[in-house]
Amino acid sequence: MTDEPGRAPAISRASAGAVGAAALFGGLSGYVVLLVATHTLTKAATAEFLAFWSLLFWVMGALNGLQNESTRAVAARAASVGDVTRGARAVPTSLAVGGVLCAVLAVSSPLWGAHVLGDGWRLLVVMVALAGVAFAGHSALCGALAGRGDWTAYTATVSGEAAARIGVVAVAAVVGAGVVGLEAAAAAAAAAWLLLAAVSRRVRSGTTERADVDAPTFLRHVRATLIASIASSAILVGFPVLLRATSTDVEYEAAAPFVVAISVTRAPLIFPLIAYQGVAIRHFLGRRAEGLRALWPGVRLILLCGAVGAALAALVGPWAMQVMFGAEYDVSSGVLAGLTVAAAALALLVLTGAATLALGSHRAFATGWVLASLVTLAILLTPLPLEQRSILSLVLGPLVGVVIHVRTIAGAPSDDG
Numbered sequence: 267m268t269d270e271p272g273r274a275p276a277i278s279r280a281s282a283g284a285v286g287a288a289a290l291f292g293g294l295s296g297y298v299v300l301l302v303a304t305h306t307l308t309k310a311a312t313a314e315f316l317a318f319w320s321l322l323f324w325v326m327g328a329l330n331g332l333q334n335e336s337t338r339a340v341a342a343r344a345a346s347v348g349d350v351t352r353g354a355r356a357v358p359t360s361l362a363v364g365g366v367l368c369a370v371l372a373v374s375s376p377l378w379g380a381h382v383l384g385d386g387w388r389l390l391v392v393m394v395a396l397a398g399v400a401f402a403g404h405s406a407l408c409g410a411l412a413g414r415g416d417w418t419a420y421t422a423t424v425s426g427e428a429a430a431r432i433g434v435v436a437v438a439a440v441v442g443a444g445v446v447g448l449e450a451a452a453a454a455a456a457a458a459w460l461l462l463a464a465v466s467r468r469v470r471s472g473t474t475e476r477a478d479v480d481a482p483t484f485l486r487h488v489r490a491t492l493i494a495s496i497a498s499s500a501i502l503v504g505f506p507v508l509l510r511a512t513s514t515d516v517e518y519e520a521a522a523p524f525v526v527a528i529s530v531t532r533a534p535l536i537f538p539l540i541a542y543q544g545v546a547i548r549h550f551l552g553r554r555a556e557g558l559r560a561l562w563p564g565v566r567l568i569l570l571c572g573a574v575g576a577a578l579a580a581l582v583g584p585w586a587m588q589v590m591f592g593a594e595y596d597v598s599s600g601v602l603a604g605l606t607v608a609a610a611a612l613a614l615l616v617l618t619g620a621a622t623l624a625l626g627s628h629r630a631f632a633t634g635w636v637l638a639s640l641v642t643l644a645i646l647l648t649p650l651p652l653e654q655r656s657i658l659s660l661v662l663g664p665l666v667g668v669v670i671h672v673r674t675i676a677g678a679p680s681d682d683g
């Protein structure tokens with residue numbers, strides 16, 4: 267198949283399958299870590315680990331905005347869209363951004379560290395900050411590799427990070443390192459890309475890829491995607507932090523089964539879709555004129571998966587939770603079905619966000635995610651029982667963002683920077 271001039275080349279079926287396998291492996295790595303934590307820690311220690319895990323992935327998820335913009339910018343440069351003569355280097359520029367953001371995180375930690383992370387929060391903040399800087403490089407590298415269509419190196423980088431996480435967490439568990447050891451192991455995996463770049467010339471070459479715009483413009487675009495990513499991560503992976511901040515300590519510690527259930531129900535939809543964001547952005551980048559028609563196949567698939575997943579969660583979810591995590595992790599079928607519907611709503615927001623970003627509508631992309639997170643937080647602050655307010659917030663918040671993105675996609679393509 268011949269691609270149109272100025273259009274990002276379509277991904278082959280083989281490459282799409284490889285990206286899918288890497289995404290599945292990434293999702294499974296999260297399950298493995300949760301299994302290790304729940305089977306080696308007490309229920310209270312597991313709740314503590316989940317707060318750290320959530321904060322870690324909130325920071326890494328926020329920095330995932332670097333991948334989104336790197337994908338768009340490198341793909342646009344490859345398609346000769348825009349001024350490519352003085353393009354910013356995606357990975358070094360992103361590392362600098364990650365360093366600044368993680369420094370702000372560390373400096374602000376006395377305001378929130380003890381409440382979110384408990385005793386020993388200073389060490390945990392250092393772990394998160396160092397992991398965040400490392401992940402900024404991982405995120406930009408994945409974006410650069412996706413942007414140039416090097417799916418082999420992309421899948422190796424994504425899979426390598428997931429494999430490193432499983433490996434170091436397993437070692438920490440075997441040697442009995444305790445909750446702090448598991449937390450350190452989970453954070454260390456963010457630097458796996460450095461090892462891959464050292465041994466693979468193909469992966470290493472991704473660190474030299476340039477954007478389609480100069481550094482100031484790239485940073486301006488990154489600012490919008492990071493705002494969106496901070497907001498998206500609050501819902502996607504930082505939700506337990508929000509839940510802890512809006513609940514009493516006793517209420518949160520008792521909610522460990524529910525917090526685990528959130529991760530279990532969303533991983534099958536969310537983790538693959540996040541890994542596929544690079545593919546989705548390239549897909550929509552070449553089909554901007556199609557508007558909502560380009561979006562519909564993905565929407566239809568998410569709705570189908572959400573409906574089937576909710577039915578399965580209701581039928582076998584409670585049994586599966588207790589088989590995987592133990593008798594203490596008893597969650598009702600209605601709650602598991604509701605959380606699966608919430609995962610589908612989040613998946614729709616991720617998909618519409620990718621399409622909006624491909625249009626160059628950075629402001630609308632950020633607005634959709636920010637409003638979604640604000641609605642989510644507002645519902646969490648209501649006096650409803652923990653499970654009810656959590657499910658409502660995770661359904662209604664993302665749907666508000668979907669509406670913003672769909673309205674943008676339905677209109678004429680624009681670059682509002």
